[in-house]
Amino acid sequence: MKKEEAIKKSRELLQDEKVSGFDHASRVAYWCRYLGEKETADLDALAIAAYLHDIGLSIVGLPTHHIESARMAEALLREENLPEERVKQIGSIIEHHAMRAPEAETTEEKIINDADRIDHLGAIGIVRAIARAILVKKEYTGDVSDIPILLRQAIADTKKRVYTETAKKIVNEKALYVESFIEQLEKEIAEAQ
Ligand SMILES: [Fe+2]
């Protein structure tokens, strides 16, 4: 499978996904390339894995989506007659992208984890966290004052597992922006009480 084919499949399979859609997959592909160039990783395998890493999300939900996405991607790659070793390699990269996944071992597994973590913070991360809260989080009651707790949780979870030094710097910078947003949000909530 070529990158272009993975892009096509990604766009098709993620069309109804509202938080980790094709735009998210494309950003993860960007960060995989960015980090992969610095770590001399397998950029082709990472690109295919990035575009397909969340394709199982709408089918099985967040807790096991990394396993389902890997299984689905492996099936697609076998259909394209990729060598079994390559299929397994890309499947394993996908399986390691999530926060709930086992610890990454290869450079590519570490990079996809880091790329996915970066998209959890910054202005984009705030938009995605709020969208996720409205769509799936039971903790969100619809009260704006729930959001600082959810965003602080997002910062803490994201920072728990970042492997590369480059990604750590990016994550810390984006976390500072989220903290400043929380500060302003809490100020506005207190002001109008
Ligand atoms: Fe994911």
Ligand SMILES: [Fe+2]
């Ligand atoms: Fe993702």
